[in-house]
Amino acid sequence: MSQSSNSQAIGPRYKWIALSNTTLGVLMATINSNIVLISLPAIFDGIGINPLDPSQTNYLLWMLLGYMVVMATLLVTFGRISDMFGRVRMYNLGFAVFTVGSILLFLTPGTGDTAALEMIIFRIIQAIGGSFLFANSTAILTDAFPARQRGMAMGINQVAAIVGSILGLILGGVLAAVNWRLVFLVSVPFGIFGTVWAYMKLRETAQVNRNQKIDWLGNITFFVGLIVLLLGLTYGIEPYGDAATGWGNPFVIGAIVFGLLLLIAFVFIELRVPDPMFRLSLFKYRAFSIGIFSNFLSSLARGGLQFMLIIWLQGIWLPLHGYSFEDTPLWAGIYMLPMMVGMIVVGPISGLLSDRMGAKTLATLGLLVQVLGFILLTLLPADFNYLWFAALLALMGLAQGLFSVPNTTALMNSAPANQRGAAAGMNSTSQNAASVISMAIFFSIVTLGLAAALPTTLSTGLTQAGLPTATANQIAHLPPIAALFGAFLGYNPMATLIPAPVLHQLSAASQANLLGKTFFPNLISSPFMVGLHAAFYISAGLCLIAMISSLMRGKQFIHGESEDDITIEAQPKKAILAQHGANQT
The missing domain is CATH 1.20.1250.20 (MFS general substrate transporter like domains)
Structure with missing residues (x-):
């Protein structure tokens, strides 16, 4: 039927x-x-x-x-x-x-x-x-x-x-x-x-x-290849030996290489099996291939954004504005609400408009606004005015709504009816894989920025605060990812980094200073922002490439539910209504 x-x-x-x-x-x-x-x-x-x-x-x-x-x-x-x-x-x-x-x-x-x-x-x-x-x-x-x-x-x-x-x-x-x-x-x-x-x-x-x-060989090579690759990228965040990150770890290098080789083998398998898991034939439709590519780049740019903004709020801004580290996780979620508002307002509207005018203009405009949003984020100081921050969050939510909904609609419209499950899976996979890769990249960039500048800053600051020089130097050379994770989890970073016996030897005033709400944010803010700005510039570049790709998506295209494909511009309205008449109610 x-x-x-x-x-x-x-x-x-x-x-x-x-x-x-x-x-x-x-x-x-x-x-x-x-x-x-x-x-x-x-x-x-x-x-x-x-x-x-x-x-x-x-x-x-x-x-x-x-x-x-x-x-x-x-x-x-x-x-x-x-x-x-x-x-x-x-x-x-x-x-x-x-x-x-x-x-x-x-x-x-x-x-x-x-x-x-x-x-x-x-x-x-x-x-x-x-x-x-x-x-x-x-x-x-x-x-x-x-x-x-x-x-x-x-x-x-x-x-x-x-x-x-x-x-x-x-x-x-x-x-x-x-x-x-x-x-x-x-x-x-x-x-x-x-x-x-x-x-x-x-x-x-x-x-x-x-x-x-079922394409067992394709399923196995894809599953093992992708999970090994993502595992390698995930453990690349962790320190290895004296290095701040694990990109020199033989396990990480081996996992990335092995995962990529399996995924390359997977492509050759899918080109030869009669019923492939990954419908490579879908890429012959421009709307689908452009949609997947643009979605992957956008997710690569945005996947780590929420993590970095939350660390920014929890590790620096909220403590500087009087919030205890224990309360920062909840308040970070609350202060991120403008991004949700922007998406809620624009998402349904862009969906309605894309039904009438297609995805090209809306999706491209959304990516352009994302480029602008990332660049504007680099202009904010570590201790920003929240009104500007909220406005930029709303702008980024608006941009994502402009891009994501029309892009997904166009992508799904281009897929044959009997392959829509595969099309949706391919689109979601590109988005989720890009998000994991993005978090690994964002964390690594920020961590490397901290590793380059934080040891000197932290050693000097701890020594001036009364810590013995040997202890201060030891703490300063701990992996910076520990400080980031500590701030992200709502722990007082100094309380987790300074050994308790050393801390108890200090005067009450020195302890209060070290464990206070401003000591750690003031130390970390400058090196953190250097890495964060680099990540934002990379994200802006990725969105710019996605925007150029989106401009090439062509006219609005809907795969026909009969044997022939149709485009909205190519047929009169009466023919389209006849083609989809049973669904128009």
Whole structure:
């Protein structure tokens, strides 16, 4: 049965059911991707480990990035499987798996290292469920909505993703202050409701092709290649020997090289197998290839932005303005709200406009505004006026709304109906992989900037504050990533860096000065801003390349639901309405 007749049979209101359910799924998944960022101090304190201890830093990295790494490696595979066995069926499974992962996290039974390992495994289970949700939500929307309304649907859906990412920061801070287990419990009722609702209300509107074979070799090489590559990039953030970062670590170099070789082998495999996992044939459509490329570059530019802005707020700005380090995680989430507002306001509007005028103008303008936003961020001092900071956050949210929604809509419109799951998975994979790479790059740039300037600054400042010279020099040459992570987690960085016996030997006035709210921010601000500005300039350059690419995307293109492809400009309105008539209600 064709998609159109199926859509008509299940009723004209079905598209709104699909939109509300997928929006709930995306909202829940994105809340959980960020909720641990703010609540990590409470979580680690609750299970009894010190994430800044060199022997336990791996737990911190995996809790921060493990969810995104797993999702990045599974999205294409799950999108392809969904095309074969049913998008709605796999989406429903994702809701159920995600809910089970949330329940297990809430019930984490152990303590210490055991509990940390349990939580990482349970987060991976969550990520598996989230991969099914993300791999199918845009495909289900594309199936359910007629071409002239897909931009609006994508706009609402992606606004939910942005709201979830910021809401997760705030919820994490509020709930962790009560009990760390509530951070994971909050998802359970929504997960149960969403699972039942999806099972009862969602219907398969796309043709399912079970005759295709699973591309096992392609799946294995892609999964192993990408996860090994991302692991190498993740551990590149950590110090190695006397170096501030791990890019000289043989493991990191080997992982990156081996991962890239497997991904190159994967491309050759996909060109030769009859039913490839990665639909390389989709790249023959300009709207798809330009959309994927632009999305990858934009995500590469923005993926680490939220981390860096939060560290800026928590490590420098908020303490300078009287906030205790323990309270900075929650307030950082609150002060990031203007970015969410910008996206909420512009996202649906840009989606509606893209339904009428296509993606080229809107997406290109959005990328241009992002370039401007990154450059303007470099003009702010470390201790900025918040009104200017909020205005720039709103501008960046506005820019992302202008670009992301039309770009995703155009990309999905270009994919054949029976390959939309694969298309959505490929798009989400490019975004998630780019975000992980971006965080590795941003952290490395800022860390290298700190490593070059911080030792002298820190040694001089600690000595002047009364610390013995030998101790001050020893602390000054500790890996700067520890100070960054300490500020990010809401710890007082000086309290974590200065040995307690040494600290207790100082006078009360010296202790108050060292542990005060201004000592560390004033020391770190100058070298931190050097690295941060370099990262912003690189991001502006990436967005500029993406903008040039977006200009080449051509006219608005919609892949026909019949045997022939159609473009909106190439056919009269009557023909388009006839082609999509069954869906126009």
